[in-house]
Amino acid sequence: MSGTIAIKNGYVFDPLNEINGDKMDIFIRNGKVVTELSASEMKDAKEIDATGKTVMPGGVDSHSHVAGAKVNGGRMMRPEDHYKFYQKKTPITHSGCGYTVPSVYLGGYEYSKMGYTTVFEAAVPPMEARHTHEEMRSTPMLDMGGYLVLGNNWFLMRYFKEGNIEKAAAYVAWMLKTHKTYGIKCVNPAGVENWGWGENVGALDQANIHFEVTPEDIINGLAELNEMLGIPMPVHLHANNLGHPGCWEITRDSLKIPKNIRARPNTNVEWAETKMNPLRHESIYLTHCQFNAFGGTSWRDFESGVKGITDYVNAQDHIVMDSGCVPFGEATVMTGDGPAIHDLYVLTGHKWSNTDVECECGSGVLPFTYLKNNPVHSVQWAMGLEVLLYVKDAWKSIMTTDSPNGGPFIKYPQVIAWLMSNKARQDTFEECHKWAQDRSGLAAETREMTLNEIAIVTRANAARTIGMSHCKGTLAVGADGDVAIYDIDPKALEVSDYESIIRAFENAAYTIKDGQVVSQKGEIVAIPEKKTYYTDIAISADDEKNMLEDVRNWFKYYTIGFNNYPTPEKYLANPTPIRIDAEV
């Protein structure tokens, strides 16, 4: 029977189900987790002996740059990133290449080898959504979805200025459906539009050119309509002033904006039977906190500003965030924040690509190397870990490298090792610039994350935050049969031997997707079916009609016709709409 499997005697970490290292069996039938398999089903089922191993739900990455125009811009401009990092084809796999920006096949395989089964693309420019979907469709091994970039959208900015939140909500509902995307991404609100004139914004109350809306207007407006519509995930914010010394303050202040907006996810799906309430209560999801937590006033007095943000997050309940860790080495920075990348060009003189997208958004790409002997880079390394270690409740944080901005996702095992092992951190302090110790608080932090906490920050909370825990990030009955089995015996684990942690997380003993073993000890053994999720919000026909009248009027500023604007379902692998009945 396909997708039917029994995983016996493993130490299971399923935080959403409040299972913390219990020795137990996991059963999957037809791709879904079940309580047990009948004797006759057991006869046909594959059985895996997980004795002495760690069993977790399949990894979920809620913020990664893996598909779309800017990622491909990175691939195209970086042959030097690819020519020594490649994989040959096998009878079942395609070949590929690319270290920080792998080609799609390679990217899918690499995630799968680490035990990941679900990855969400962090930024989809609406007009280029077809491209993002083409790449996601071609990415093997992973269920996927993408967040629509809306923080500098002309139509929304106009509605916000008019104070017309209802029409703005109708527009967003239409856009998510039109481009088959999952949630709202807000990048450098109001600033990217200014970049259309070579400018930026510097303060939350600074109105941008022409549209005359402020970052605060946009964050507040998006957060409000997000909950009006009942979108599964909170507004996903890339805050203003990213990458500038001292930016931590504007980040903290941005997080204050939606404090009083109540989360109202309204996902109309069958929920896996988790013990914990799987619904999010946060109204904002801050991304790559590290890049938005710079302290000091210049590069000379640069320091970590993480604590200013984590203190606020610890005191509040409406915020969740991912870290944006910096594991040193080669990276490619890529973001919807065009002016931020221009600043990096001015700083480094490197290769720099930029694409402004008409009426919508923009992006920038630049190759980057994080060096241990560079003072700022070494502080950034410490900061990424501070973000995760200073947040007391692991349910408020998610581990990412903002791949490939802080470093490629294949470095996740290394980051996990730093989180779990103080010795790993101390050994790295020995190798890197002393600013890492002097300008951050990490050296004094002795917290070592448990496997349960690792399971939270690498799958359970990523899934819960984005509203996917009805099927992902848990092994509760009814969940997707996505499992990662690692060669770690929790009873015998010595975290000071962090190399063994890295090895175990690099190549899962088994990665199981929908009840099928797809990768085993670093080798891809099967290519599963995959799904693409998007949010399908039903709003009233009248609201949609009124809104579309405006949209049609303004469509003359595009260079593509209204009829040719949408993203057809053919660009999605197994399109899977998440239905929502909006209360607008």
Added chain:
Amino acid sequence: MAVVTLKPTGNFDLTVEAEVITPDNFAGKSAQEIGQLLVWQGPKQYPLANYFEVKGDGADTTEETTITIDGDVSRVKRIGEGMTAGKVLVKGSTGMHAGAEMVGGEIIIEGDTDSWAGMEMKGGLLHIKGNTKDHLGSAYRGSWHGMTGGRIVVDGDAVNQVGGGMSGGEIVIGGSVKHFCGIRINGGLIVVKGDAFRTVGAEMTGGTIVVGGTIERFTPGFIQEDTESDIKFDDIECTGEYKKFTGDYAIPQKGKGTMYVSSVNNECL
């Protein structure tokens, strides 16, 4: 010292990729074992013995192993790629990527080489007695980091992109070059004894270029600082009077490169 002789005998209708031909791979192997090493022709691999008559065993160590290729191998690529020690002598011409990424040892090519000889070379000596084509000692596509050490000597001419992205080592061209000699270099030394057509030192941010002949079209972002005579870089001597320029000021905030241009051959500069 042991000499392994390879005499071309095979069918080279499609080019052959033979990165396996290095003293590192031949050391400690008998002639027969060497003949069983694999080379690529199209998507398939075949024994070296299909293409070469192999005579002589490798020495015990790489250092003591010499490879002599006795004939024309202009359709064989990647000879000596990545070698760390020992010696390769080619009594003919080679295909692309000869001595690419070599770390040490010595390659002497009596004929010509195709493009990409000594790409991203780190050490050792690559001596081409004939001519070579493009991208000598340069960086791979998209990289700004080319040759970092070692020396390349070309007795004849090179064509385009000599030493692209170079940051260390020396390239000495006995003949002439065409376009973009020293493009984007940030260190190291390039000496061209003959003429250069155009764009010498374009986008350079460091390092030194000497042109003994005539530059037909000068790169606009260079400014003359001085005149010097009989300049010397360790064992490399350049006699005569040179105009000393700095640049390339087309690249912002830099201009730390130095270019010496023969005064007598470039009066109008």
Added chain:
Amino acid sequence: MVYKNIICPVCGAACDDVQVDLDTINRTIDVQNACKMGNAKFQEVVSSHRIVRPTIRENGKVKDVSWDEALEMAADILVKSRRPLFFLGSETSCEAQEVGLHIAEYLGGVADSNATICHGPTVMGIQESGMVGATAGQTKNRADMIVYWGVNALESMPRHMSRYGVFPRGYWTKRGRFDRTLITVDPRRTPTATASDLHLQINPNTDYELLSALFTILNGKEPHTSIEDITGIPISVMKQMVEMMKESNYVGIFVGLGVSSSYGKHRNIEMALNFVKEMNNYTKCNIGALRGHCNVAGFNQLASYLYGYPFGVDFMKGYPRYNPGETTTVDLLREKDVDAAFVMSADLVNHIPADSAKYLTEIPMICLDIAPCPSTTAADVVLPGVIDAMECDGTFYRLDNVPVHFEPFTDSPFPETKSNEETLKMLFEKVKAKKEA
């Protein structure tokens, strides 16, 4: 029957406002909004010279065969080849190109596309420098200065000026042409140059030097005086151009093959890109390439996301490798380093130099196309092509890398296949069956 919002499959402009009136009874087609080139291509749906039957060449004689026979012979050629070249032309969809890439990977061949003889050097320039660009609407809405460098837009992309570049009335450019200054750099006094406010009639093959001098001026230094003789442009004019650009609010630069195909190639483009990067410290400045074939950008995007490299992808060693000059069509043919070719939706024999074209006619060649041309004449197997955007749906990437989904207004004329994608899938099945037999 009238169809609206049809996408034109001719050049990189991917105009999506074409209106088609197809009379299937009298076999006529009336086309609105398309340019001369576009209109001509739409006539192919009803043309009399359309290739309608597969042919093979046997003992020098060309004969009609069934689709199955033609595909069998094509598969034979590819499987027997020791190193096949796949030229996956740009006058078809990404979907068809994707299958071609998969076959090339499967056989360990080389996959290339029109970029290699078109804006390949532009892409290589981007690899050296990065590219500061924008989608076409940014220039439409914002640009008050347009520079056409080495491109005769009026003739190579006739609607570029009206849709994207010079004439359109955008949000901040409500008066269209009157709100814009137009500069052309071209060795010829082309119609585009004639329509410009300033024409720099540069000496051929001196684009790099001119760009380098402009950049030196931008950096506050004086270019070497020899630059005037080299380029034929006085330094005072160069300074004027830099000043005009700095004083503009938004500069849109469009480059053509005049930059990427003349001496210097990708270095010319690299310098233009470097100049644009730095210009952004003074004003908003973007650059883009005018791409001649409808989906030439698409192959670059597709090959990059599937395999990491934009063109010239060599699968010989079982993984993708890329080195223009070595793994690219003109060079592989000139050096006789492939022994069979599959040419799809591109008249390769017509477009490459004699040494390479001659070798192409000497080796077994399979050609998929819609109309007789030098490549089909020289081919051993000819497979009739289906016209994308007219007879089947699919994806193009337009000049600014925006993907465009197109829907057909009529069907494939062949019961045997509904698209080039499907033809290639049938071919791949036969190749696999033979290879694994």
Added chain:
Amino acid sequence: MQVLLNTGSTIDEGRLAKGGNKYSEDYKKECAVCWMCAADYATLGSPEKVAVTSRDGKHTVAVYPKVTEVMRSGQVFIPRSIWANVVVEPDTFSTGSPRYKGSPVIIEPTDEEVLSAEEVVLKLYMGGE
């Protein structure tokens, strides 16, 4: 006379090529044409046809001359087509792209017949098949 050859699109070249009419008389009339300035044309002796030869002397093609003010002395233009590509230099500067712009060629008067596109393939490339 040695000149620099520039090739590129013209609107009618595009119209005919995209319309599948490469074997038409119109295509030959549009593309088998070498644009030059009046002075160069006079220097050649105002011939009815000119032969264009690649720098290495390996390839020659006969085309019609066209006198135009848009060309400067020493520079000629042939619309991008098989006639132009017979004489374009195949060296790609290690980029894959041949020298479509600025190939040095030799032009001289000729009595040779101007071939159609099909004849160029058959006679020059396929050995007269």
